Amino acid sequence: MQNDEIKFEVNWELSRRDFLEAAKTMIEITSAPGKTIPIPVEDDTGPAIMLLAGLNCGGCHLCCKSVMAAGLLETEIKALQKNHGTEGFTKEGLIFPCRFLTETGCSIYAERPLVCITYPLQGGAQSSAGKLLAVESVCPQAREIALRAYAIAWDISHKRKQLKAEAESVIKGGDKRLK
Ligand code: SF4
Ligand code: SF4
Numbered sequence: 001m002q003n004d005e006i007k008f009e010v011n012w013e014l015s016r017r018d019f020l021e022a023a024k025t026m027i028e029i030t031s032a033p034g035k036t037i038p039i040p041v042e043d044d045t046g047p048a049i050m051l052l053a054g055l056n057c058g059g060c061h062l063c064c065k066s067v068m069a070a071g072l073l074e075t076e077i078k079a080l081q082k083n084h085g086t087e088g089f090t091k092e093g094l095i096f097p098c099r100f101l102t103e104t105g106c107s108i109y110a111e112r113p114l115v116c117i118t119y120p121l122q123g124g125a126q127s128s129a130g131k132l133l134a135v136e137s138v139c140p141q142a143r144e145i146a147l148r149a150y151a152i153a154w155d156i157s158h159k160r161k162q163l164k165a166e167a168e169s170v171i172k173g174g175d176k177r178l179k
Contacts, residue, residue: 010040016110048121048133051149055120055141062138063119064101070094070115079111120145 008026011019030037041049071093072080080089088099093115100108106116120139123131133149135142 008038048118048123051121051133051145052118054148055145057141059105060140061101061105062140063116063136064106065097066138067094067096067119067136070096070098070113070119072113072115076113080108080113083111084108 008030011022014022027037039049072089072091077089077091084100088095094113098106100106100112106112120136120142122134122136135146135149137143139145
């Protein structure tokens, strides 16, 4: 079946609610068999967004009660000070348990800091292979997310190795035929 080309303009200026309504409409249009649903991610944010999309967050709010290292960007501090006063955070970050947590969840959800949006993923872990994403182990979903990520990473790595070996074997075969 032909995969129709869908033109969808992502309008980041919309409110969260209107943005999600527009996304829902686009997903409806593009989710028929043979079509693909476009997702507005870029190379540097893609892996994190897709991992977070797979997070089955149970809303336990452990992250809002007990995470000790939730740094804030300078612009976030200024916005919090302007909209909510000066309590509940310092220039080092949020103070826990977070003062914005209520019985029904985060009271500033649409304007919550980046560190909350990307929780439980943490950037900047290092390995011999370079920078890695890490998963904050306080989150009850951490092990499952990490295991899924490792499984997908293995699949990709294994397939790449296999394709490389096949390509090399084809090149070698071609060389022999030339002799
Ligand atoms: S700002 Fe909201 S999401 Fe972030 S820790 Fe506080 S209550 Fe949780
Ligand atoms: S600790 Fe994990 S599962 Fe619990 S609310 Fe935070 S992100 Fe969701």
